Amino acid sequence: MNTHTTGTREQWLAARLDLLQAEKELTRRSDELALRRQALPWVRIDKEYRFETDAGNVSLADLFQGRSQLLVYHFMFGADYKAGCPSCSAIADGFNPIAVHLAHHDVTLAAVSSAPFAKLADYKRRMGWTFPWASSAGGDFNGDFNISFTDRQQREGGIEYNYRREAPAKSQDGNAVQEWELRGEEGPVAQLAAMTGTDVATYTRDRPGISTFTLADGVVHHTYSAYARGLDGLWNMYQWLDRAPLGRNEQGIWWRRHDEYAQA
Template sequence: MTAHHIGTREDWLRARLDLLAAEKALTRQSDAVALQRQALPWVKVDKDYRFITEAGEVGLADLFAGRSQLLVYHFMFGPDFAAGCPSCSLIADGFNGIHVHLANHDVTLAAVSLASLDKLVAFKRRMGWSFPWASSATGDFNFDFSASFTEEQERQGKVDYNFQREPQVDWSSNGIVSGLAVQSGTTPSGYMRERPGMSAFIREDGAIYHTYSSYARGMDAIWSMYPWLDRAPKGRNEPTGPWWRLRDAYEVPAAGKAQSCCA
C-alpha cells in the first residue's frame, strides 16, 4: 500500500491548478532572470587564445564558425584523464541534436577541454557525438575562465570557483568525488582540478566580448535529464549522490529481463 496521498480526480485538479499558478510564477521569474543575464556588461577579450581542433590550430574567433555568438561548455577532461567526466558526458549527451538548431540561429555550441585533442576525438567517437570539441592544452583559456586549476593553486588553497574562494578539501576522503574520479580514470585531486561550467561570447565590430559564465548548480538548466526527472513521480530521487554512468557503462539487463514498451 502506497504511503503517498491518494485523492479523487477532483482533488488532483484543484492541487494541479495551485501548482499551475506556481509554475507560471516561476516561468515569469525565469524570464526576468534571463533579461538580467543578457543585460550584464560585456568584457572585451584581448588575449590571443589558441585551441587545437580537428581542423588544426585556431583562435577563439575561429570557434564561432562564422556566427556572431559562441557558447562554450567547459567539459571536465584533464590531461591525465582516461575518459571524460561522467557528469559532463551526461550533459553533453544532450548537445547532439540541439547544436544543429543553435547553429541555424546564429549560435555555435562547442566544448573545450584541457586534454589533448587525440583523447577528445577518441572519446567523442566512443560516445557518438558530433558537436565541435577543442583542446585548450596549449593556452590559458581554461584557467582564465575558472574551469581548470593548477596543483599549486590546489596546494595553496587558491581555488576560486563559482565566483568565490573555496576552502581546502581532502578530496580523497570524498566518496562521491572518488567514484567520479575512478570513472574518469584519474585521482580525486586530479579530477577536482577540472570543473564544469559554460561561458558565452559575442563578436561585434571585429571584437570579441565575454558576456556570461555559469558554474556548479548554475548549470542545472542544461542537464537535459533533470527537467524530466523533476516531472517524474519520485523526482530526482538521488539522496546518495550521483547515480549516473557513462552512457555505455550501465549494466546490460540479463537476458529475458529487458523492459519493453510493447511487452
C-alpha cells in the same frame, strides 16, 4: 508499498491549479533572469587564445564558425583523465540534437577541455558525438575562466570557482584532497574520479561550467559564465526527472556514460 497521498480527481485538480500558479511565477521569474543575463556588460577579450580542433590550430574567434554568438561548455576532461567526466558526458549527450538548431539561429555550441585534442577526439568517437570540441591544452583559457587549476592552487587555497574562493585542500595520506562536491551536497566525488581513472585531487582540478561570447567586427566579448548548480538546467535528463512521479530519487551517483549501462 505505496505511501503517497491519494485523492479524488477533484482534489488532484484543485492541487494542480494551485501548483500551476507557482509554476507560472517561476516561468516569469526565469524570463526576468534571462533578460538580466543579456543585460550584463560585455568584457572585451584582447588575449590571443589558441585551440586545437578538427580544423587545426585556431583562435577563439574561429570557434564561432562564422556566427556571432558562441556557447562554450567547459567539459571536465583533464590532461590526466583516462575518460571524460561521466556527469559532463550526461550533459553533452543532449548537445547533438540541439546544436543544429542553434547553428541556424546564429549560435555555435562547442565544448572546450584541457586534455590534448587526440584524447578528446577518441572519446568523441566513442560517444558518437558530432558537436565541435576543442582542446585548450597549453593555454590560459581554462585558467582564465576559472575551471582548471593547479595542484599548488589546491594546496594553497588559490581556487576561485563559482565566484567564491575555496579553502586550501586537506591532506590525506600525503595526497591533496579538495573538499568540493559536483552538485551541492550530493554525489561521492571519489566515485566520479574513479570513473575518469583519476583520484579526487586530480579530478577536481578541472570543473564544469559554461561561458558565452559574442563576435562583432572582429572583436570578441565575454558575456556570461555559470558554474556548479548554475548548470542544472542543461541536464536534459533532470528536467524530465523533475516531472516524474518520484522526482530525482537519487542515492549517490546512479548515472553512467550511455555506453556503460549494459555493463553495470
